[in-house]
Amino acid sequence: MNEILLLVEDDNNQRFLYQQELNEIGYNVIVSSTAQEALEKLKSINVDLVIMDICMPGKDGIEALSDILEYDKSIPVIINSAYGTYKDNFLTWSAEAYIVKSSDLSELKNTIRNVLDNKHADI
Amino acid sequence: MESSMEKGNNIKSTKARTYVKRMMAINKIINVITSDINIDGVVFAISHEIAKLINCGKLSICIKNRYFDKLNLFIPDENNPQKIISKQIYLSATNGPGRVFITRQILIITDVCKDNDARMEYEQVLSSKIRSAVIFPLISKGKLIGTMNIGSSMPQFYKKNDIKIVKKIINQIAVAIENASLYTEVKQLTQQLQKTVSERNAEIEKKYYQLSLLNKVGHAMQGTLELDRVLHLILTCVTAGGAIGFNRAILLLRRDNDYLQGVMGVGPASGEEAGRIWERLSRENWKIDDFFSHFDTYPTKQSSMNDIAKTIKIPLKNKSDFVVMSVMEKRSFLISGGLTDARVHPAIKQKLMSNEFVIVPLLSHDKVLGIIIADNLFSGRHIDKDSMQLLNMFANQAGLAVERADAYEKLTRKIKEAHNAYNALKKTQNKLVRSERLATIGKMAAHVAHEIRNPLTTIGGFAHTMLKYPQDKEKVEKNAKIIYEEVYRLERILQNVLDFTKPGSPVFQLGYINNVINETIELLEDEINETSTNLKISFHQELPRILFDAEQIKQAFINILKNAVDSIKKSIKFNPRKTNDNIIEVKTSIKKDYIVIAVCDTGIGMSQFVIEHLFNPFYTTKQGGSGLGLAITHKIIEEHGGYIEVESNVGSGSVFFIYLPLKTEQIV
Numbered sequence: 001m002n003e004i005l006l007l008v009e010d011d012n013n014q015r016f017l018y019q020q021e022l023n024e025i026g027y028n029v030i031v032s033s034t035a036q037e038a039l040e041k042l043k044s045i046n047v048d049l050v051i052m053d054i055c056m057p058g059k060d061g062i063e064a065l066s067d068i069l070e071y072d073k074s075i076p077v078i079i080n081s082a083y084g085t086y087k088d089n090f091l092t093w094s095a096e097a098y099i100v101k102s103s104d105l106s107e108l109k110n111t112i113r114n115v116l117d118n119k120h121a122d123i
Numbered sequence: 124m125e126s127s128m129e130k131g132n133n134i135k136s137t138k139a140r141t142y143v144k145r146m147m148a149i150n151k152i153i154n155v156i157t158s159d160i161n162i163d164g165v166v167f168a169i170s171h172e173i174a175k176l177i178n179c180g181k182l183s184i185c186i187k188n189r190y191f192d193k194l195n196l197f198i199p200d201e202n203n204p205q206k207i208i209s210k211q212i213y214l215s216a217t218n219g220p221g222r223v224f225i226t227r228q229i230l231i232i233t234d235v236c237k238d239n240d241a242r243m244e245y246e247q248v249l250s251s252k253i254r255s256a257v258i259f260p261l262i263s264k265g266k267l268i269g270t271m272n273i274g275s276s277m278p279q280f281y282k283k284n285d286i287k288i289v290k291k292i293i294n295q296i297a298v299a300i301e302n303a304s305l306y307t308e309v310k311q312l313t314q315q316l317q318k319t320v321s322e323r324n325a326e327i328e329k330k331y332y333q334l335s336l337l338n339k340v341g342h343a344m345q346g347t348l349e350l351d352r353v354l355h356l357i358l359t360c361v362t363a364g365g366a367i368g369f370n371r372a373i374l375l376l377r378r379d380n381d382y383l384q385g386v387m388g389v390g391p392a393s394g395e396e397a398g399r400i401w402e403r404l405s406r407e408n409w410k411i412d413d414f415f416s417h418f419d420t421y422p423t424k425q426s427s428m429n430d431i432a433k434t435i436k437i438p439l440k441n442k443s444d445f446v447v448m449s450v451m452e453k454r455s456f457l458i459s460g461g462l463t464d465a466r467v468h469p470a471i472k473q474k475l476m477s478n479e480f481v482i483v484p485l486l487s488h489d490k491v492l493g494i495i496i497a498d499n500l501f502s503g504r505h506i507d508k509d510s511m512q513l514l515n516m517f518a519n520q521a522g523l524a525v526e527r528a529d530a531y532e533k534l535t536r537k538i539k540e541a542h543n544a545y546n547a548l549k550k551t552q553n554k555l556v557r558s559e560r561l562a563t564i565g566k567m568a569a570h571v572a573h574e575i576r577n578p579l580t581t582i583g584g585f586a587h588t589m590l591k592y593p594q595d596k597e598k599v600e601k602n603a604k605i606i607y608e609e610v611y612r613l614e615r616i617l618q619n620v621l622d623f624t625k626p627g628s629p630v631f632q633l634g635y636i637n638n639v640i641n642e643t644i645e646l647l648e649d650e651i652n653e654t655s656t657n658l659k660i661s662f663h664q665e666l667p668r669i670l671f672d673a674e675q676i677k678q679a680f681i682n683i684l685k686n687a688v689d690s691i692k693k694s695i696k697f698n699p700r701k702t703n704d705n706i707i708e709v710k711t712s713i714k715k716d717y718i719v720i721a722v723c724d725t726g727i728g729m730s731q732f733v734i735e736h737l738f739n740p741f742y743t744t745k746q747g748g749s750g751l752g753l754a755i756t757h758k759i760i761e762e763h764g765g766y767i768e769v770e771s772n773v774g775s776g777s778v779f780f781i782y783l784p785l786k787t788e789q790i791v
Contacts, residue, residue: 011577011581013581013585013605013608013609014577014580014581014584016605017580017581017584017585017588017605018584020588021584021588055573057744057745081573082572082573082574082576082577082580083569083572083573084569084572085569100576101576101577101580102576102580102583103579103580103581103582103583103584103586103587104583104587105584105587
């Protein structure tokens with residue numbers, strides 16, 4: 001069974017890019033354009049991992065990260081932002097990983113793989 | 124018979140003639156003696172006229188003084204009859220006048236040798252050659268005022284007739300004598316009074332002079348705020364001749380409440396120097412006013428007393444020390460055993476070497492600020508009560524001046540401190556502003572990086588896909604389209620950054636703000652209507668024309684108005700039921716020197732965090748927003764000399780106030 005990733009991204013083109021690329025390597029990618037929508041989806045779908053942008057209208061990624069962890073601590077979250085500066089914000093430290101967006105998606109892909117493998121090892 | 128008759132008649136007429144002659148003489152005497160009111164003149168007239176009347180020998184007049192214990196004796200000088208000698212004799216029961224005072228009768232001493240009391244008086248006491256005398260009581264208005272004495276070196280010299288003649292005029296003589304003596308007394312009293320008055324006047328004048336000096340000194344001191352100058356002025360005054368006039372003076376001020384420190388001294392250090400200075404002062408004719416106006420060049424300023432004074436330090440411990448007593452009891456002391464008295468502090472003994480000096484406390488509001496010690500070492504002049512009192516009065520004024528100068532000095536120090544603190548603060552602030560600016564630049568760079576990285580990620584990602592599947596025409600087409608979009612987005616971002624960092628400078632023209640606002644609202648009217656928002660416009664109808672760049676103000680205003688519309692849109696999105704009561708209100712008014720454009724919306728509102736970052740370039744809460752709209756608005760309004768205020772509450776809406784100066788002329 002394919003692992004389910006929840007991608008939270010407000011930029012349409014990027015959402016499309018990530019979805020396409022991650023689908024290609026075998027993940028089942030569901031998407032949300034806002035944090036609120038993502039939280040709703042988390043409650044109805046068993047998600048293996050969340051990839052989250054920070055800068056979004058309405059609730060931002062950092063706030064959403066807290067909400068997710070409050071809902072279920074076992075869901076790993078990877079922050080994927082065009083901002084490098086939020087690495088300094090300790091609120092992002094509870095995420096499994098912090099990736100600065102790049103056209104080269106290999107870092108994102110590797111990180112997803114590692115996080116998921118660790119998660120299975122823990123169990 | 125006839126001849127005897129004749130003879131008798133002759134005798135009678137001779138007698139009658141003599142009588143008439145005498146009467147005339149008496150009349151003349153009376154005229155003469157009453158014509159003078161001076162006692163000397165009266166006595167002279169009496170002796171002169173009586174000598175014409177009888178052979179009277181020596182004549183003298185005794186007048187009792189007002190205390191009845193002495194007699195004033197007036198005797199014409201033998202060598203110079205015009206001159207009257209006056210002396211005092213005691214009134215006794217045995218001397219002639221004394222006996223007359225007791226009996227109030229004429230005393231006739233026919234032969235001094237046969238009268239024991241008279242012999243005692245004339246021979247032994249007066250060593251006089253008088254052998255016979257007649258002493259007449261002088262009774263005026265029933266009061267015995269004195270005696271008239273006639274005496275001769277011959278015994279039994281006076282005949283009964285002589286006495287009878289004199290008796291006839293003695294009352295007039297008494298009146299004349301009394302008048303004259305009264306006159307003399309009054310004259311003397313007047314003279315005495317005049318003397319007293321002039322003495323008093325001189326004293327008053329002296330006091331007045333001293334007081335006016337004090338007043339002058341007081342003014343000079345109160346007008347001086349420099350402590351050093353005040354102190355020097357004080358000591359100069361204490362030592363300046365013509366004022367208080369001490370030879371030397373030193374000033375000790377209280378420090379830390381537990382000791383007195385000598386701060387200044389004036390006066391010569393040696394007798395030689397004193398002589399030199401006084402000589403110079405008198406040669407150059409220094410007056411007290413000169414001391415005030417030129418006291419900086421006063422010859423004792425650089426005196427060695429100053430150095431001596433500064434070495435004196437007296438702890439306020441020993442309660443039997445004069446200096447300590449003066450401070451504690453707030454009173455002055457005149458010390459006359461300065462070199463020996465154990466209550467004189469050794470430092471004073473050694474440094475001043477003075478036996479007589481004064482210690483005067485320097486008082487201000489009942490607080491002892493210090494003391495002045497002054498002496499007359501070189502002139503040796505005794506320090507009297509007057510100069511003590513003057514010094515005391517002076518010290519009171521000086522105390523006030525010292526306190527004022529001291530307060531002024533403290534104030535100056537505080538101001539300097541405050542000034543330094545201000546400068547330090549300003550430096551820090553400048554640093555802060557610089558680092559704040561750097562931080563802003565940093566933030567801006569981060570935002571720019573973010574804005575650029577997003578499209579780059581997309582472009583790179585899709586280009587990568589295209590490379591992977593170059594044959595998949597559909598994919599390539601779609602990805603190329605996306606890349607094209609993103610490149611366009613990048614270009615827009617680049618343009619924004621350039622626009623923001625290099626905006627065109629405003630072109631100011633006079634115009635009506637209301638018109639510009641109206642035109643701008645028209646641009647957004649459709650969009651506002653779509654959100655079924657109630658747009659209220661209330662313009663101040665009498666706004667004056669002001670200078671502004673219409674295009675820029677339009678741009679600034681549209682950004683704010685668009686934010687209001689977006690905010691309403693968002694609130695509808697979050698709460699779709701809330702559709703009917705959305706309001707945007709645009710209002711213009713005048714507040715002080717500004718035209719105020721207020722834009723009020725009932726949208727979602729902003730948190731404090733958002734308000735604080737609102738005008739930062741590239742800060743945005745909108746999807747796809749550049750974060751430059753309000754930053755540009757802010758910049759435009761600032762360039763117009765105005766400012767923007769924001770009030771907002773999350774959930775209830777926001778108000779933006781744009782303040783534009785009521786400027787009609789451009790300051791170049």
